[in-house]
Amino acid sequence: MFTINEKITVEIRKVARDLLKKGEVSAFLGYTKGTVPMVMKPFVARRQEDAERLSWNSFCVLNLANYLPLVLKSLEPPRRPNEPPPEGPLPKVGVLVTGCWSRNMVVQIKENQIERERVKIIGISSRGMVDRKKVQALVDNNEITEVIEEDHKLIVKGHGFTREINRWDVVRDNCKSCVHPDPVIYDEVIGDLSGGRQVPKRFGDIQEIEDMDIEERWQWFQEEILSCIRCYACRNACPLCYCPTCFVDDSRPQWVGKSIDKTDTALFHILRAFHCAGRCTDCGACESACPMGIRMRLFTKKLYKDCMELYGFEPGLKIDEPLPLTTFKLEDPQDYILQQGQKGEEK
Amino acid sequence: MEEKREENWQPKIVAFLCNWCSYAGADLAGVSRYQYPPSIRIVRVPCSGRVSPNMILDALRSGADGVLVSGCHPGDCHYISGNFYARRRFALFKRFLEFIGIEPDRVNFTWISASEGEQFAQVAREVTERVKRLGPARKLVKEIEPCSR
Amino acid sequence: MSNPKGSVLVVGGGISGVQAALDLADSGFYVHLVEKSPAIGGAMSQLDKTFPTNDCSACILSPKLVEAGRHLNINLLTLSEVLDLEGEPGAFKVRVRQNPRYVDTEKCIACGTCAQKCPKKVPNEFDLGLGTRKAIYLRYPQAVPLKYSIDEKACIYLKKTGRCGFCEKVCPTGAINFDDKPKEFTLEVGSVILALGFRPFDPSSLEFTGYGRLKNVVTSMEFERLLSPSGPCMGHMERPSDKKEPKRIAWLQCVGSRDINRSCHGYCSSVCCMYAIKQAVIAREHSKSGDIEASIFFMDMRTHGKGFEAYYNRAQKEGIKFHRARVHTVLKGKDDNLIVRYVEDDGIPREEEFDLVVLSVGLETDPSAISLSKRLGIELDADKFLKTSLFSPVSTNRDGIFVCGAFSEPKDIPQSVMEASAAASCAQERLWPSRWTETKKKSFPPERNVYAEPPRIGVFVCSCGINIAGVIDVKEVTEYAKTLPGVVFAQNNLFTCSQDTINQMAQTIKEKGLNRVVVASCTPRTHEPLFQETLREAGINKFLFEMANIRDQDSWVHQDDPEAATQKAKDLVRMAVSKVRGDEPLPYNFVPVKKRALVIGGGVAGMVASLSLADQGFPVTLIERKDRLGGHGRKFYRTWQGNLMQDYLKGLIETVMSHENIDVRLNTTLKAVSGSVGQFRSELSDGSMVEHGVAIVAIGAESFKPRKGKWNYLYGKNPNVHTLLELDQRFIKNDPGLLGMNQAVFIHCVGSRVPERPYCSRVCCTHAIDQALKLKDLNPDMDIFMLYRDIRTYGKREHIYEEARAKGIVFIRYDLDNLPKVSEKDERMTVKVRDPIIDEEVVLHPDLLILASAVRPRDDVGELSKLFKCAMTEEGFLLEAHMKLRPVDFATDGVFLAGLCHYPKPVEETIAQAKAAASRAAIVLSREKVPAESITAIVNPMKCTGCALCTLVCPYHAVGIDENTGKAVVDTALCKGCGACVAGCRSDAITLKNLGNEQIMAAVEAALEE
């Protein structure tokens, strides 16, 4: 019997091989197994035989949308800044997507970072990816040498121990609260689509913080970012952080100091989160990438929640819907506006 | 830093006012001699749509005890739609600041038209009062580096 | 005749006079603007908000007034009257008397010290006597010119020399001049525009309203002042008797309008329905508790303008009560409350108590305007409005003298503004050979290149007499300024804006080699242009300048805390210095102008606009998609005043076709447009390219044909069911079949004011009634029934409604819940409708059924609007830049609109709008180059990701993504410098010149330095 992921892996290899063979794509972006357990590495297959190295399991936590623009770029002939783009169609790339990644791609398409015509999108409905840190914690952070994945459990082995873990218990928080596991854009699908999920308390984690009082929240925020070492792994893992000069590196104006000062760290996280407002799909790549276990996803998710509440908007669901900060409605809520100068229909 | 919550403590509040309505409203407050506390430092910007979260953070980081952003009433923006975009940006940003524990009264938004001099004075008084109640800002203030720049 | 004069006299400084003056002054004429009061602004300056956008009236008006006040080519003559006029078109001689102001406008700095000290209080006419002012006063806080004046009837000194004279003693600049005398002079002008406005009807004579007797009965104008934040109760809305906020307010419509018996005004004042709704809406917003009950008592609800019907619908939804009833008495209740007695459709008398009653008073001509017209030999009509003809709506009976605004008929602000531009156009059609002959021009020395220099900042700290120095220690501030980095010079002046200080400032800049200047004084909104000009005179780029507002925003608002005010002044100076340090010289941008107009659409609007421009000597390309000119107009029989449309059209087409300046292209459409104002390039369907400086969009509209669905009423099924235009066709053809008919029924609002087309088509009521009259002429015994929802014969059109009723035409009201039912049996039509007055069903058997069907936008409006990047309303009409004050401009500079594509309108309004569009276009075409914004956005391609967010938030479509580089680029000709893109860009890749993040941060950080 094959597990679901093994079946998907077989399919992926087949699709990738075919596409490369027919020359429909010049590269195929997927995952390959890393050297350590529970680590999957993004992998670009450029030849048919590379396809055999592609793989799929519950540890595909890095967002492939983050690598896609680079792979596309690598296939373009080099040109100088002012040179017009070459005539004729450019080489295409095949890529695997789950719900959130596909939505990131929608945002990327809207923001001119990728061209839809140049990507062959292979959709997979995500069953939720596993949080390595949770698994580690369950085995008291002992070294893990092997993880065998079945459909609903993980068998974790280390020096002198073997443990069986219920897979869902260690699925990442963002995946647990995800209601859009199916890709929103794709050319082909592997496996079955789920048709969407119901989640009881989708924003429960945010609600919990909102329910604290203001000082408790400040306390929480400070503690949350306390261990931040400003390595920017979160930023680098994000498919939507693509500025050539990130504001943290800017010196004129200097938005954020370069030191590991607590204010600077706070400003970094505030601005980073705000830059993702109305764009972030809660893919969790940032959190998975963080070596210090900072849950910066809570920041972006708060903005996600508010965008939904205020503007009924969820990022990346529809390709022809404007991003919430580039549009407005006359009747947008404005209850935060000071009473004095108030006017209009609002309460 | 010792508590300086005495009655006569004047907070420092940075106010970003759009040139066409709110700045004019502040002028009218003057013309009409409406008095308000000397806590507000006005920065004139072309439009409330010009104000970004970065600017607000910069004020807080540099030690502002409060921030006020004011533009034309929705529909009155000199540049047609600037305040509509601003309204969304600030709605999200303000909620976010509150989420991470910045007191709601630190960062204030309002609409003031060119003919609302009294309202401007009123807002200035009110915002000052709110900020005074909170006391000096600490949360996002960058400690002055020991060596002078 | 020798060349005409290059100057024009505009009489009346209200919004229409100001607009006419600005249009003319901006297109090469010298304008004398005569206003009888001490300040321009007219009635609009008294309004709180304006419908239908609820814009703050003062906010949108002020910039226009300031512009007029500062205009080099507008000679503002306040306190002045025209005595008489002689000569002929092109060379009039006008005698003008200017009454004394007793205040030297050169010296007055509007500090208001005089008014504080003046002991004499009189009722303030600006607040209609609801508040008081002093004998020395400003008409209103934002008055233009911002100069005090003495009311000679109130001044103690002037009445009895030697008494009082306080103002003279306290004036810090010595501006008071009690010896001021009236002056008389003669102006030589080529043309005259009368914009004499209106006055609100005085309801004192109408006993039943209780006005004058009952304290809490006010006129709508008075109520406007009660609502206004600058009014007598500072916007808190207090009723006169006890200063309490009224909770139940009634508006009585048609007070002094549509009433021949009691007020002798048979016409409709056009604006009252809308302003009453607006006041009701605003009153609810203003009220502290928000629980105001607003009731409007009306006969017909006339919301016939753009966006009005939607406004009305919204007001109904929000709970404003509309009573279709005529009020017969207002009585005193207890606590000064009011009892309103009225009768509704059912004939049962009712009464209701209110806290306040607002009389929606009509508009009438001011007696001074009547006597001036007599002196000038200008004809008025029976209603005492100026007499115009529908095909030349802004002309008077005297050649060379034109009219605009409410003086010719009651009308709203946009219509007045449109006419103002139209009148300007008419003047230009005559005077164009003398463009730029009498105008003045400023010249400046070449600018020193300061790029490489380190900042050398000069700071000028103003005392403003005692306005600043009375509170702030200006010496200390000056000393402090000297310590700031980059400052090489600081000085304190008594009056920095006085002519001698200005001269000295220019001198200092040169002597000390200053390359940046800070003035700490009043507000940049009034004084920045003056100081910037000084910099230019001293050979420095004007953008190397900042102001610190230490008066309006400091000394005046912290009068009791000199210490804190001084500290704040230092902070403000430090902020300004920090900011100016980063300022760079900016180019004075210009775009050269291609002297040609492209007019799209060959209907009346397009032809009139083309002709007006062509008559001013500008080449025009007129394109029409069909094979002949005339458009919608071809289908019209006559105007409501009986002028035959086809005769007019024939003459117009002939003139256009044979005009040497007009290149008519039939069967041609627009394919593509590039460029911006001054430099458009358009591709036409015939493959040719047109280069033009401006474009006028006049693509018309269509009439709705109810072929199926709810509004069908047998249309297309029975040969005797027509739309209005189809009946016109039969009139045009003199169809004998129309003779001998017994009965006709008209159904109004077919497809208008319904959910799928929620606007009023404006023209149909008048058109239908006129047709009914025509039918009656043909068949005097005919029975005619008009099935209507509200009769909207606004303005003078009311007279034909009156006539129709007098001639026995029957009006039966229906509403959307009770639509007329039309059926047919054996070719006999039956129309059934419920008559609400008798509450019975009426059954009719007409020979002719006329459907007053809607005017609807063309389906292809969207494509065209995309080409010019102009906006559309939800209904599909084109959307002007500003509904109130820029009714023919698009937000895209250099593109204008006219006619039905803007909104349904009768031919006279179409003609006025077309001429207005021509006038606006002439402002561009009359110049070699047009100025463009200097403070524009600029992209740093190294940082730009090409994400295009900036392109989405720019209201002017000024940013685009370069196809080659994939990076954003700003079209500086389109950019207005709002900075939306800057705040929208995450990557800090786009910034505003001199207002970049870095500079704003410098100011912010300076504010917070101790």
Ligand code: SF4
């Ligand atoms: S928003 Fe910024 S990064 Fe994006 S295209 Fe515009 S300038 Fe470039």
Ligand code: SF4
């Ligand atoms: S500054 Fe305003 S007008 Fe100019 S490009 Fe940016 S958004 Fe457009």
Ligand code: FES
């Ligand atoms: S100009 Fe005031 S908000 Fe845009």
